[in-house]
Amino acid sequence: MSVAERQMDANHTPQSDILLELTGVKKYFPITGGVLRRTIGAVKAVDDISFTLRKGETLGLVGESGCGKSTTGRVIMKILDPTAGTIRFDGRDITKLSGRALREMRQDFQMVFQDPYSSLNPRMSVGALVAEPLIVNKKGTREQIRDEVERLLQVVGLSPEARLRFPHEFSGGQRQRIAIARALALKPKLIVADEAVSALDVSIQAQILNLLADLRKEFGLSYVFISHNLAVVKHVSDRVGVMYLGRMVELADKAKLYSQPLHPYTQALLSAAPEPKRNVTRDRIVLAGDVPSPANPPSGCAFHTRCPKVMDVCKSQRPELTAYGDGQLVACHLYA
Amino acid sequence: MSTPLLEVRNLKTHFISRTSRVRAVDGVDFSVERGKVLGIVGESGSGKSMTSLSIMRLVPGPQGQIVDGEILLDGKNLLKLTEREMTNIRGNQIGMIFQEPMTALNPVLKIGEQIGEVLTRHRGMNKAEAKKHAVELLKNVGFPRAEQIVNEYPHQLSGGMRQRAMIAMAMACQPTLLIADEPTTALDVTIQAQVLDLMRELKNRTGTAIILITHDLGVIAEMADDMVVMYGGQVVESGSADSVFEEPLHPYTRALLESIPVIDEERERLTAIPGTVPSAANFPEGCRFADRCSLVESSCREKMPELRELRKGHSVRCTLAV
Numbered sequence: 001m002s003v004a005e006r007q008m009d010a011n012h013t014p015q016s017d018i019l020l021e022l023t024g025v026k027k028y029f030p031i032t033g034g035v036l037r038r039t040i041g042a043v044k045a046v047d048d049i050s051f052t053l054r055k056g057e058t059l060g061l062v063g064e065s066g067c068g069k070s071t072t073g074r075v076i077m078k079i080l081d082p083t084a085g086t087i088r089f090d091g092r093d094i095t096k097l098s099g100r101a102l103r104e105m106r107q108d109f110q111m112v113f114q115d116p117y118s119s120l121n122p123r124m125s126v127g128a129l130v131a132e133p134l135i136v137n138k139k140g141t142r143e144q145i146r147d148e149v150e151r152l153l154q155v156v157g158l159s160p161e162a163r164l165r166f167p168h169e170f171s172g173g174q175r176q177r178i179a180i181a182r183a184l185a186l187k188p189k190l191i192v193a194d195e196a197v198s199a200l201d202v203s204i205q206a207q208i209l210n211l212l213a214d215l216r217k218e219f220g221l222s223y224v225f226i227s228h229n230l231a232v233v234k235h236v237s238d239r240v241g242v243m244y245l246g247r248m249v250e251l252a253d254k255a256k257l258y259s260q261p262l263h264p265y266t267q268a269l270l271s272a273a274p275e276p277k278r279n280v281t282r283d284r285i286v287l288a289g290d291v292p293s294p295a296n297p298p299s300g301c302a303f304h305t306r307c308p309k310v311m312d313v314c315k316s317q318r319p320e321l322t323a324y325g326d327g328q329l330v331a332c333h334l335y336a
Numbered sequence: 337m338s339t340p341l342l343e344v345r346n347l348k349t350h351f352i353s354r355t356s357r358v359r360a361v362d363g364v365d366f367s368v369e370r371g372k373v374l375g376i377v378g379e380s381g382s383g384k385s386m387t388s389l390s391i392m393r394l395v396p397g398p399q400g401q402i403v404d405g406e407i408l409l410d411g412k413n414l415l416k417l418t419e420r421e422m423t424n425i426r427g428n429q430i431g432m433i434f435q436e437p438m439t440a441l442n443p444v445l446k447i448g449e450q451i452g453e454v455l456t457r458h459r460g461m462n463k464a465e466a467k468k469h470a471v472e473l474l475k476n477v478g479f480p481r482a483e484q485i486v487n488e489y490p491h492q493l494s495g496g497m498r499q500r501a502m503i504a505m506a507m508a509c510q511p512t513l514l515i516a517d518e519p520t521t522a523l524d525v526t527i528q529a530q531v532l533d534l535m536r537e538l539k540n541r542t543g544t545a546i547i548l549i550t551h552d553l554g555v556i557a558e559m560a561d562d563m564v565v566m567y568g569g570q571v572v573e574s575g576s577a578d579s580v581f582e583e584p585l586h587p588y589t590r591a592l593l594e595s596i597p598v599i600d601e602e603r604e605r606l607t608a609i610p611g612t613v614p615s616a617a618n619f620p621e622g623c624r625f626a627d628r629c630s631l632v633e634s635s636c637r638e639k640m641p642e643l644r645e646l647r648k649g650h651s652v653r654c655t656l657a658v
Contacts, residue, residue, distance in 0.1 A: 064524035171612045201379035202551065203609035203628075206595035210608050228524065235597035235606070258599060272529035274554030276596060278581040286533055287526045290494045 015091065019190060019222050020053040020076065020109075025085035027071050031295060043295045045071040047246035048085070050321070053190070058216065058223040060237030060254070062230055062269070066291050068246040069226045073192045076224060077111050078102060090189065107137060110183035114195035116175030120167040126153070126178055127163030133185045152181040155218075156211060173204035180211065187219070194226045209236060230273045234258055242266045245294055245302040248321055252328040262330040264309050301333065309334060339411060340367035341545050342391070342513055347405035349383075349390045358617045360386040362569035364405075365643065368513065368562075373539065373546045375560030375577060377553055377592075381613045383569035384549045388515045391547075392432055393422050409513070428458040431506030431544075435518035437498035441490040447474070447501050448486025454508040473504040477534055496527035503534065510542055517549045532559060553592065557581060565589050568614055568624030571643055575650030585652040588625045623654070631656055 026049075028042040046068040053059050061069040074080045076087065078094060086095045094105055113119040120129055130149045139145065150160035156177040167175055176196065183191055193212070197205040209232065215221055227233050233240055234254055241251040242263065250263040261267045268285040287306045292298055298305045304314040313333050321331040349361035361383045368374045378384040389395050390402055393414060407414040409429065414422065426432075434440040442450055451473055452466030461469065467486060474482035477500045490498055499519060506514055516535065520528040536559065539546055548559055556563055556577065563580050565573040565588065573586040584590045594607035611628045614620060620627060622637040629636070635655065643653045 064526060173612065201613070202553075202592060202596050203379060204612065206606035206608035207610070209597070209606055213605070230525070231597040231599045234599055235603065269525060270599065272525045273599060274528075274532075274552065274558045275599060276553035276557050276581075276593060277598070277600075278557055278578055280600075284529065284533075286529050288530075290496055290527065291524070 060233035063243035109190040375556035378566035431511040
């Protein structure tokens, strides 16, 4: 756990402004083997992550495949139970919550997934899909629910008549709007968006990003926005966390993170992202090799095998996420 | 050398069934210069992938048919060749790599055997020679332990390594043209940077021209010498990448560039393009972008605009562009 962040939050943010707080969260998936299916190892998908999300804030989580950003999203949603650590939502410890208590609590946090083709039941009408959370949680009479569904569809930019049609009649962008309407139905405080625009064409992606921004303003939503796309994350987020192999390697306000990235991995990521502009001269840092397997992460700093600035200490000692300069959190021995 | 390596003229690839005609590629013209990179950019359904499959004559039949046009490779019309002659060109003069190397590679053949197949087929090598050469090819695309990789299966490699192996295979016969259809879309950014670097280096070393098909304008900006913007099965803008990025002439190109978040710029609100791509089975009369265009005039809906050269070497399919 980063002591630094604790302190920062204590200094700047009253406890009541914090919507979500993750402390030392780990999620290990067991690897079983042999005839007896004994546990012979673990994939450390998320390995000791701590951060806070203020009310009305958008936190971007960015990283490459296997970095644990989606698992983090699922742990926040309590779709997965964390192996260790605590999750506090709106001042309440939800780590151990289950059953009815969890279901009630979950009205406040909802998720939007990457692929609107597989996250919507093809055999349910759009109206039934959006109404389902309302019915499950007994939010009003039939008529009230129908009116609410029509209102929600309008909020996300679809016509109220859409409720009579089925998901396959809609394009990818429209389906994502349906998924968002469904997520909004219970008036959540937090939406975890996991690669919510990654499957969409760029012209449609802009529509959905604008919609998410409008909804945030209108309903005072907070987002945890998970994406591999650095430009998209920068566009939507207030703060950005960069993940690598299950760990947070850097966490800062987006202006700082993008103008003055500290961690060598963040620097490499930013330099590798192609920009739609000609004649930009950038010093490209091309990392060698692939992301190591999270089942067998390198010792010390997990990034040391690919780091252009690797030192001896990196191979044996794991760097903690600590504040550098004016509060930019970075886990790297260069700044120790 | 003034003649282009590849010239595509008025290419039309339609999918015809008893009840419908889907005009996936509908009158496409462009050319690829020797040793240069042509970027083709467009959204899903714009016809960019079907254009590349048409060049390889791999359009899925029997519904998919190339109904009109010419594809001239070194002045020879590929559409007039027999299937047998075409087989001698595929993998030999034209190599191709796809988005998803896992589905493009044969999962039950060792990497060395797959690369070797190209060499025994086109270069008449025997198996041992082919395998030896495959090791060389893998070294050329940056595999440090190529001797072992030839004996491994595709599932043992990571996504980036598979794409490298695909590139090694596509480059095995030193083709004059490499078609890369979304080669880095399935890859992480740091791996994408490796693969793009590799393609650029191979191009410089071997003089192979590349058709790079992608939806990512960032990749085009980084790689392309010339570019083509496709929409609704047609070319809506073409020219040198410098001039298109400098002065995009088509409202669609401009809207695309404004709709993407950019890292070194703060954009308060993105300029979204309203609506969706029109269905290729049911294109509107006149300009196909008219329904989503912010500058649309009534004349746009009456007649299909011609692709006209508005600046030197820079053409646009829009009557309003000046």
